[in-house]
Amino acid sequence: MLFNEYHQISKNRRQADAARRDHTDVTSPEHFKTTYYKSxxxxxxxxxxxxxxxxxxxxxxxxxxxxxxNNKKESITLQALSNILYYSCGELSSHALDGRGRRAVSSAGARYPLEVYILTINPNDALSNGLYHYRPDLHVLEYIYEHALTPEEKDSLFIHTWVDACSLAIVMSSLMERNVGKYKERGYRYTLLEAGAMGQALQNASTVENISSCIYGGIYDNTLEELLDVDGVTETIVNTVVLN
Ligand SMILES: Cc1cc2nc3c(=O)[nH]c(=O)nc-3n(C[C@H](O)[C@H](O)[C@H](O)COP(=O)(O)O)c2cc1C
Incomplete structure (x- = not known):
């Protein structure tokens, strides 16, 4: 099976002459120590x-x-969305190690491969209809375009009909090169692990706000990637959480 082949080739294997390293890894190139932000x-x-x-x-x-x-509890407000994003995807304070922004969720080698988008599914109290990109360094949303999803578009995005009534989707993509440039095949594992951790943090933060949420695997990836205007290869969707 392909998954097992992938799993085997992405294992760390010790070479006979390998030197052990400490975690500060001063030999790594500058771009591995730089945090990149899509904007x-x-x-x-x-x-x-x-x-x-x-x-x-x-x-x-x-x-x-x-x-x-769809067991709607509270209607989502901009304040609730702000809290949810900050405590799951936000940049909080500086790393003791190198002064770079620490985030709510850990990241292998502090590479931060994930980008976060908000797509409104239905009109809600938090945001006008459309697609937004979250900037963790500024804690702002960038309004990419205004758009109200049609029933046909919802049909082409989500396998399950219950999602059509949700307020919005929080979509995590990975800019793969940020991770695989450093970790090669294993970097792919790391992006998925991080997307899982971020999904959990998003659900916990939504619970605090009394907003019902679901990690949602039933997206049609290519259609959603088209909507996000990402190519699905260099940048590809790795997790989605819908808020009811
Ligand atoms: C990676 C992942 C994908 C999921 N995809 C779906 C999905 O497509 N549809 C759905 O209804 N629930 C989905 N879920 C939610 C699970 O069904 C849910 O977590 C599980 O039933 C346990 O329930 P609980 O989260 O309330 O504890 C997904 C959960 C995870 C972690």
């Missing part, structure tokens, strides 16, 4: 409200988390 600078910026601090207990959040399929 849509020329598009309107929607400044997200300052994230609020979370008052709920961690145990309560974990116990409450569940996948929701």
């Amino acid at each position: 849509y600078d020329r598009f309107p910026h929607i400044v997200l409200p300052k994230p609020e601090s979370i008052e709920q207990s961690y145990s309560n959040i974990i116990i409450k988390r569940e996948s929701g399929r």
Whole structure:
């Protein structure tokens, strides 16, 4: 099976003459230590409200988390969306190690291969219809284009009909070269692991806001990638979370 072939070739294997390294790895090239941000600078910026601090207990959040399929609880507001994005995809403070922005979710070698887009599925209180890109360094949304999805488009994007009634989709893509440039085949594993961690963080943060969410594998990748205007190779979708 292809998956097993891939898994085997992407294992770390120790060479007889390999030197052990410490985690600061001073020999790595400068571009491996640089954080890259995709940006849509020329598009309107929607400044997200300052994230609020979370008052709920961690145990309560974990116990409450569940996948929701249209059991709408609260209508999503821009404040709630700001909180959700900040505590899952946001850049929070500086790394003690090198002063670069630390994020809510860890990243192999601090390569941060993931980009985050918001696609509205239905009119909602948080955002006008359309496609947005999240800038973790600025905590703003870049409004890429205005668009209301038609029923036919929803049909071409999602396998399951319940998604058609959701508010929005948070779509994670990976800019593969950021990871595979350094880690080769294994870099692909890392992007998927990170997308999973980010999905979990998004669900936890949505739970705090009492907004029902579901990690959603049932997208038609190529159609959604076309909507995002990414080529599906150098930048490809790796996870999607829908908010009800
Ligand atoms: C990678 C992944 C893909 C998923 N894809 C779907 C999906 O396409 N449709 C769906 O209804 N739920 C999907 N789910 C949600 C799971 O069905 C759900 O997590 C599972 O039933 C356990 O329920 P819980 O999350 O409420 O604990 C997905 C979850 C994960 C982690």
